[in-house]
Amino acid sequence: MTIFDEVKERTDMRSIAEYYGFTPNRGNYICCPFHSEKTPSMRLYEHDYHCYGCGEHGDGVSFVMKLYNLPAKEAAQKINADFALGLDIGRSREPQKKTVTASQLLSYYQQWEKWAFLMLNGYYKLLKMWFEEFAPKTPDDEPYPLWVRACNELPKVKWFCMILIQGSDEERRSFFINHRGEVEGIAAEYHKYIGE
Numbered sequence: 001m002t003i004f005d006e007v008k009e010r011t012d013m014r015s016i017a018e019y020y021g022f023t024p025n026r027g028n029y030i031c032c033p034f035h036s037e038k039t040p041s042m043r044l045y046e047h048d049y050h051c052y053g054c055g056e057h058g059d060g061v062s063f064v065m066k067l068y069n070l071p072a073k074e075a076a077q078k079i080n081a082d083f084a085l086g087l088d089i090g091r092s093r094e095p096q097k098k099t100v101t102a103s104q105l106l107s108y109y110q111q112w113e114k115w116a117f118l119m120l121n122g123y124y125k126l127l128k129m130w131f132e133e134f135a136p137k138t139p140d141d142e143p144y145p146l147w148v149r150a151c152n153e154l155p156k157v158k159w160f161c162m163i164l165i166q167g168s169d170e171e172r173r174s175f176f177i178n179h180r181g182e183v184e185g186i187a188a189e190y191h192k193y194i195g196e
Contacts, residue, residue, distance in 0.1 A: 008061065011079060012046055014044050019111070032053055077089050115187075119186060123186055124157045126193060
């Protein structure tokens with residue numbers, strides 16, 4: 001398995017597009033960044049994309065290559081760093097000390113917070129829709145599983161959103177440290193229901 005296969009396997013196209021500033025619609029389309037258009041014509045699939053307007057297609061690495069005008073290896077390194085994949089992508093054989101600056105850490109944290117809020121808020125809206133649409137009509141109705149799920153998860157997801165909106169710096173840092181994995185699990189669940 002090549003490093004490009006590993007990057008592709010450990011990311012999904014929608015998350016990559018969202019991370020770099022694109023908001024897919026319900027059909028998983030975005031406006032193609034590689035030609036001028038007003039109506040979205042680039043379809044995001046699980047690990048690939050295809051633009052039905054200009055014909056551009058590829059995977060997450062090629063998307064980042066074209067978006068930032070990078071060679072393939074540097075695009076893979078960028079995704080590896082931005083998504084904290086922890087892959088060992090061919091660095092120089094000489095030992096190098098790379099110091100991560102405070103501003104780089106702050107930038108990563110701020111980007112994660114923005115992404116986390118988008119995922120949590122999207123999932124919160126989905127849960128609210130399930131809660132309203134699948135509520136039992138009478139006390140004798142058997143509860144629909146998605147309604148039960150919404151009842152169980154809405155309070156926690158709302159609390160997570162409120163921490164990111166109103167929490168102090170310390171509360172948000174603690175949230176990042178203690179709930180990062182849980183948020184990533186919620187994001188994966190959310191993606192399962194939005195038309196991948």
